[in-house]
């Protein structure tokens with residue numbers, strides 16, 4: 001049996017009854033016309049693909065050298081992580097922490113959370129931690145907002161580039177693609193749909 005449920009419009013507080021929440025399309029509030037949520041097939045598949053691609057690209061970005069420095073006539077190359085270590089050694093604490101957070105920690109955490117959530121969903125399983133991951137992503141959104149993240153990355157990059165020159169190689173290209181893939185991942189992310197799947201799974205389990 002397809003369950004129907006009540007959605008509260010976040011613009012006018014009208015309670016709307018949605019009969020087929022799994023149907024594809026846009027659901028509008030009958031009173032004010034605000035978009036309640038959007039449902040598209042293939043979200044799980046897309047999210048899994050984007051998360052996997054992001055993880056691979058993230059690995060490439062951090063494995064290959066991103067900057068080259070000239071230290072006492074010798075050319076040495078560094079990736080993001082070693083650049084951060086260099087910043088720490090130079091006692092540029094705040095900058096080092098900012099680079100570490102915006103370029104390494106925050107994106108990796110987002111990728112891992114998406115992967116933890118969407119890999120089991122792709123194989124038709126609802127993981128027991130699904131609700132927790134959704135809530136963490138919800139609470140983390142002010143920190144993970146893409147525009148804020150991109151500004152952070154750009155500022156960190158400008159500061160880093162002052163230390164040396166960008167190596168026009170694998171790391172740089174992987175970084176460019178990573179920004180695009182992570183943007184698409186964020187755009188495709190539809191938590192409402194995951195809540196629907198969780199609810200459906202729970203009602204199935206309680207019916208047994």
Ligand SMILES: [Zn+2]
Pocket residue numbers: 009010011012013014029030031032033034
């Ligand atoms: Zn409304």
